Each structure stands twice: as structure tokens, then as C-alpha cells.
Amino acid sequence: MAAALQPSGWWQLWRRRLSARDGSRMLLLLLLLGSGQGPRQVRAGQTFEYLKREHSLSKPYQGVGTSSSSLWNLMGNAMVMTQYIRLTPDMQSKQGALWNRVPCFLRDWELQVHFKIHGQGKKNLHGDGLAIWYTKDRMQPGPVFGNMDKFVGLGVFVDTYPNEEKQQERVFPYISAMVNNGSLSYDHERDGRPTELGGCTAIVRNLHYDTFLVIRYVKRHLTIMMDIDGKHEWRDCIEVPGVRLPRGYYFGTSSITGDLSDNHDVISLKLFELTVERTPEEEKLHRDVFLPSVDNMKLPERPEPKALLLSPPAITTSVTVTQEYGRSRHRPEHIARRVFSRLQ
Numbered sequence: 538m539a540a541a542l543q544p545s546g547w548w549q550l551w552r553r554r555l556s557a558r559d560g561s562r563m564l565l566l567l568l569l570l571g572s573g574q575g576p577r578q579v580r581a582g583q584t585f586e587y588l589k590r591e592h593s594l595s596k597p598y599q600g601v602g603t604s605s606s607s608l609w610n611l612m613g614n615a616m617v618m619t620q621y622i623r624l625t626p627d628m629q630s631k632q633g634a635l636w637n638r639v640p641c642f643l644r645d646w647e648l649q650v651h652f653k654i655h656g657q658g659k660k661n662l663h664g665d666g667l668a669i670w671y672t673k674d675r676m677q678p679g680p681v682f683g684n685m686d687k688f689v690g691l692g693v694f695v696d697t698y699p700n701e702e703k704q705q706e707r708v709f710p711y712i713s714a715m716v717n718n719g720s721l722s723y724d725h726e727r728d729g730r731p732t733e734l735g736g737c738t739a740i741v742r743n744l745h746y747d748t749f750l751v752i753r754y755v756k757r758h759l760t761i762m763m764d765i766d767g768k769h770e771w772r773d774c775i776e777v778p779g780v781r782l783p784r785g786y787y788f789g790t791s792s793i794t795g796d797l798s799d800n801h802d803v804i805s806l807k808l809f810e811l812t813v814e815r816t817p818e819e820e821k822l823h824r825d826v827f828l829p830s831v832d833n834m835k836l837p838e839r840p841e842p843k844a845l846l847l848s849p850p851a852i853t854t855s856v857t858v859t860q861e862y863g864r865s866r867h868r869p870e871h872i873a874r875r876v877f878s879r880l881q
Contacts, residue, residue: 610638616633624803625793634792635790636788641786644784649808652667653804654748656743668682671787672690687720693752696729758780760775
């Protein structure tokens, strides 16, 4: 049946998940290929999925990088091509990123990433990989796969180069995940080991078939799966309970090269809203949070902004000063105004 239909795009990816994740072949009775609208039931009575176009990207990438009305922004060396968006070319010292302009307020979601990493470098002579982000800040270039260090949110890394020379048990390329409240730095020398939630080997370079990654966040449960073997099946990579992510953050993807390089291409990003039934007890437990955290994993406290420590008269002065320099990237005058209003 699969050979006869040869579905493409999101439906092909969707069918893979139905067969692999649920462990059974479900009949394809509802072909929603035409409009792409409406829910798709994953498990009877449990979960429905809706494609959220405002957080999704696919060919032909109309307006990306050229139109102010586009829902996606390019940064750095990222380029729009006909069949993909190239975050970085196979050249030294490049970095690029692609960021959604719309904050995501979904409670439960799943992000499907279709990507390709390839280049001329031989074994261990290529780098550095790409990252997928769900973070408070966007469009902030930096050293962590092209994004800022000490980010606030979730980072999923496809790391293609081992920096830690003494390690033997880990085979690269390697997928890992990190949750940060803004207090942690990514340890490049140790390939992020001190702060990772989990990971798995993922041989994804120079393949002649499609490679996919899925990040699923349901009921504070983070699951990362991959389809990188050309078998149209999902394999589990990371599964972490008790992950608390605030709503209103941004999705993005970025990449960086140094002395070693690769082509890092993104073909599509598709976000699905998951509607999941919750018991009254779960509703109480799953209330909104304001900083990312992981149960049973203590993150260092994030330093409070200096404006929060000022007395009310000093805050008034701070507002006057920061209004004059209101183009500051962090815009501290907004913080000062909010705090002063609470103290009155």
C-alpha cells in the first residue's frame, strides 16, 4: 500500500508516526491532503492534533527573508533556496538562524523537523551541527550552535563534532537536549554533558534519504524521536518527565561552523497543537510556570535584574535615565516601570 500511494509531505511523516509509535497499522480512512485543516486523532478518545500554520514552515518559503509580513525571520548567513533553507553553507566561520515571529501559547505541542546535514568533510572533519529552540528570546546570535549562551527555554542539539577528546563511549553525531533558566552555560569542551537531559547517537550526515526529528511536549513530558534510517519508522531518543516550559516562547533553529564546516539545511518545520484530556488533579499540577525547570534537577537561581533591587525613589530615577536610552537591547525601563507600579 505504501509503495502504491507514495504520500509526500506531512502526510508521509504522519503515517510513519502512526505505525511506529502506536505499534499497529491504522487504516488511512481520512485523507486530509487537500486542505490540511482539521484534527487528526492519534489515539481514540485521547489526543487530537491540529497543524498550526502560524508556527509552521514549508516550501515554497514565500516571503521568508524578503517580506516584512513573513512569519519567519532569517539571521546571519541563512539563505532561502528553492528546496530548503540553508542555515550555514559548507564554509568556515559561518552562522545562521531561522526564527518564528509568533510566540507560541500552546499547552501541549509537537514539532516535526525535516532537515539535512551534508558536506565534503571526512570522518571527524566536519561541524558543528544544528539546534532547534523553544526559547524566551529570539534572533540573538551567539556561540551555542549559532544562538546565545545562557538562553531561557529548551534547546535540542544535533551535534556532529566531538570536542571532548578523552571520551570513548559516545558516538557522533549525537542528539541531546537541555533546559535552561538563563543561569547555565553550554559546555562546549565537554559537548554539553554537564547540563544535558539525555541523548542518543544519530548518524545523520551525507544520507541519501530524508531525515526527521520530532520534539513532543505533552503533560510536562518531553519526548524526542527520530527517523533517520530511511525505514519510515520513529525511534525513541530522549524521554524526560517533569519538564516545565512556560508558554509564550519562540520556535527557531540555528547552526554554526568554525574551522570545520557542513551544509545545514532545514526543509520544513511543522508544529501541531495537541489536545489532551486532563483529570482535575492534572489540571492543578499543570498550571502555567514562568521559568523553565525540570523536576528532580536543581538549576541555579537566575540573578534578578538590578532594577528589581532598587528602592522606589531609585526606581523613579532609573525610569528617567532609561527612557533617554530606550534603545537598549534589554529595555530595562520596562522592568522598572512594572516594578514601580507594583510598589505604589
